[in-house]
Amino acid sequence: MKILVTGGAGYIGSVAVKELIRKKESVVVIDNLSKGKRELVDKKAEFYKVDLVDKSSLEKVFKKHKFDAVIHFSSYKAVGESMENAVKYSDNIVGMTNLLNIMVKYKVQKIIFSSSAAVYGMPKTKIITESHPLEPINFYGYTKLAMEKTIEWYHKIHNIDYVALRYFNVAGDGGLDYIDPNALNIFPVILEVMSGKRECLTIFGKDYKTKDGTCIRDYVDVNDLVDAHILALRTDYNGALNLGTGKGFSVMELVNEFMRVSGKKFRYKFGLRRAGDPGILVASNRKAKRMLNWNPKKKISDMIKSTFKAYGLDISKKD
Numbered sequence: 001m002k003i004l005v006t007g008g009a010g011y012i013g014s015v016a017v018k019e020l021i022r023k024k025e026s027v028v029v030i031d032n033l034s035k036g037k038r039e040l041v042d043k044k045a046e047f048y049k050v051d052l053v054d055k056s057s058l059e060k061v062f063k064k065h066k067f068d069a070v071i072h073f074s075s076y077k078a079v080g081e082s083m084e085n086a087v088k089y090s091d092n093i094v095g096m097t098n099l100l101n102i103m104v105k106y107k108v109q110k111i112i113f114s115s116s117a118a119v120y121g122m123p124k125t126k127i128i129t130e131s132h133p134l135e136p137i138n139f140y141g142y143t144k145l146a147m148e149k150t151i152e153w154y155h156k157i158h159n160i161d162y163v164a165l166r167y168f169n170v171a172g173d174g175g176l177d178y179i180d181p182n183a184l185n186i187f188p189v190i191l192e193v194m195s196g197k198r199e200c201l202t203i204f205g206k207d208y209k210t211k212d213g214t215c216i217r218d219y220v221d222v223n224d225l226v227d228a229h230i231l232a233l234r235t236d237y238n239g240a241l242n243l244g245t246g247k248g249f250s251v252m253e254l255v256n257e258f259m260r261v262s263g264k265k266f267r268y269k270f271g272l273r274r275a276g277d278p279g280i281l282v283a284s285n286r287k288a289k290r291m292l293n294w295n296p297k298k299k300i301s302d303m304i305k306s307t308f309k310a311y312g313l314d315i316s317k318k319d
């Protein structure tokens with residue numbers, strides 16, 4: 001297959017590109033390098049520095065290549081920033097609409113889309129299935145929902161097949177020694193604390209109705225996540241699927257697991273709850289397992305170990 005990967009220079013996209021090449025697929029990557037790094041892109045993939053908002057540059061890529069499918073990772077993704085700079089985040093919607101319109105013009109009939117648990121908003125149930133109400137509470141989540149809806153209509157009107165994969169918390173390293181240049185997620189933040197780049201981890205809230213008062217999240221390994229995309233390329237299913245492990249870890253459990261796995265202690269303190277942070281966010285992954293025959297294998301300790309390796313921290317010698 002010839003596959004276009006947008007955002008293929010980013011954290012998840014670069015792992016997907018590497019895996020697709022390993023599976024002998026032909027891969028073309030576009031990325032505006034606003035966050036991604038050119039050196040993360042496998043050398044066997046053809047690379048174009050293109051912003052999806054720029055229709056004519058995007059079309060040049062489609063003129064040159066006949067794609068069988070698109071995997072669409074590219075997006076701005078910082079929740080807080082989306083509330084301060086909606087103009088920038090509206091590019092997520094504009095870029096995807098350009099992409100779909102060009103797919104229609106060049107008769108590319110399949111897209112796998114990176115959606116997010118952010119489409120659900122505040123959870124109304126402990127475990128979230130795909131039929132949970134879609135009520136995003138930040139502009140980033142709204143852009144993901146708007147894009148899902150647009151693809152759904154393009155499926156009805158233009159017969160474009162799609163799978164919208166709603167990721168929960170993606171973690172671990174996919175073998176490319178990825179260092180997050182703008183660490184906002186807990187894994188890279190802990191690594192920054194442990195490597196001395198940051199003084200202390202702030203745990204937001206210790207009064208949630210959970211076993212230890214800290215938030216519970218569902219962490220899914222980036223390699224398992226990428227496997228789901230590759231399976232999705234070949235499914236006949238059209239619609240949305242959750243990608244998570246179905247297991248919740250509290251922030252405090254995660255902190256303790258980092259310390260246990262590394263044998264090292266690090267500083268943390270408690271801060272106030274962050275607005276819009278739900279207490280518990282855990283996926284039901286039954287539908288993804290059924291529709292894709294997907295089977296996430298990695299444990300939280302695997303995700304932690306691979307992240308340590310990426311940051312070049314030696315955890316073989318315990319303190």
Ligand SMILES: NC(=O)c1ccc[n+]([C@@H]2O[C@H](COP(=O)([O-])OP(=O)(O)OC[C@H]3O[C@@H](n4cnc5c(N)ncnc54)[C@H](O)[C@@H]3O)[C@@H](O)[C@H]2O)c1
Nearest residue numbers: 007010011012031032034035036051052074075114167170
């Ligand atoms: N990392 C997570 O935990 C997580 C969770 C849920 C959903 N997602 C979604 O998964 C996808 C990949 O996330 P990631 O963690 O790899 O993020 P990332 O920022 O590392 O990768 C996104 C890539 O898209 C590129 N990009 C952004 N806007 C673009 C545009 N207009 N045109 C061309 N390229 C553009 C960036 O340069 C970057 O390389 C995103 O759509 C994100 O919203 C990620």
